[in-house]
Amino acid sequence: MTSIRPFAEVIGDPISHSRSPAIHRFWLDALGIEADYLATKVDRGTLAEYVAGRRVDPLWRGCNVTMPLKLDALMLAYKSSDRAAAAGAANLLFLRDGNLLAANTDIGAVARLLDPLAKDSESITVLGNGGAARAVLVALRLLGVGQIRLQARDLAQARKLAVEFDMPAEPVRFDTPIASTGLVNATPLGMTGQPSFALDISEMPDGGWVMDMVTDPDPTALVRRAALRGLRTIDGLAILIEQAAESFELLFGRPAPRDKDAELLLGLRP
Numbered sequence: 001m002t003s004i005r006p007f008a009e010v011i012g013d014p015i016s017h018s019r020s021p022a023i024h025r026f027w028l029d030a031l032g033i034e035a036d037y038l039a040t041k042v043d044r045g046t047l048a049e050y051v052a053g054r055r056v057d058p059l060w061r062g063c064n065v066t067m068p069l070k071l072d073a074l075m076l077a078y079k080s081s082d083r084a085a086a087a088g089a090a091n092l093l094f095l096r097d098g099n100l101l102a103a104n105t106d107i108g109a110v111a112r113l114l115d116p117l118a119k120d121s122e123s124i125t126v127l128g129n130g131g132a133a134r135a136v137l138v139a140l141r142l143l144g145v146g147q148i149r150l151q152a153r154d155l156a157q158a159r160k161l162a163v164e165f166d167m168p169a170e171p172v173r174f175d176t177p178i179a180s181t182g183l184v185n186a187t188p189l190g191m192t193g194q195p196s197f198a199l200d201i202s203e204m205p206d207g208g209w210v211m212d213m214v215t216d217p218d219p220t221a222l223v224r225r226a227a228l229r230g231l232r233t234i235d236g237l238a239i240l241i242e243q244a245a246e247s248f249e250l251l252f253g254r255p256a257p258r259d260k261d262a263e264l265l266l267g268l269r270p
Contacts, residue, residue: 012066062094070131077102089131106135109242128186
């Protein structure tokens, strides 16, 4: 699918669940910008060829990148932002002066949303070891959080990531009960069409919090269980809007109209 006017897009696999088109189109309409935002299914095997084809389209402004392409996307860029380089992953590719640049707007989104919570957190557990988990670890480093533990299905990869980020705590199995103050799910588990998972959060302290980066369903089972336990929650939609706003300005050259967030959320939530 393409467009007859300037456009950006989100790419990944799966992609049909993405709410990014609705968010960006809302902002485009609100600002009266004649442009479009699409969603395109792209897998790892065809990513390089796909981006090469898009680059020669004069209407293409760039693309947000979702799973499982964030690590590969970074390698395609002529230059990457400091945050994308630190994470080793990109969620945005865009053109400047004919060059393909990579950025990671997930990092800023997570840091802004966790800033009021992380400073009072004695420890934080991060689920996962992929591109999203890398972004979370960079965000927590920016916030000065030291006590972080990874829980992952692939412990070998998690150990490599723990060494890379100089984390003193040894990674543990994905289904280990959570006892930390904070929890971030940086995996696709719990997403519609993905395996469900039941995580034991009963040992998390009162005043703790849960962030789930999954956007569909909304809310996720993890967020619902955390809310029932009285924990503070940050859902995937909040993260998506936050990172999309930074992406929007890089793609379309104007700040997103965040004063219309309440109207946007009404349209996104049933």
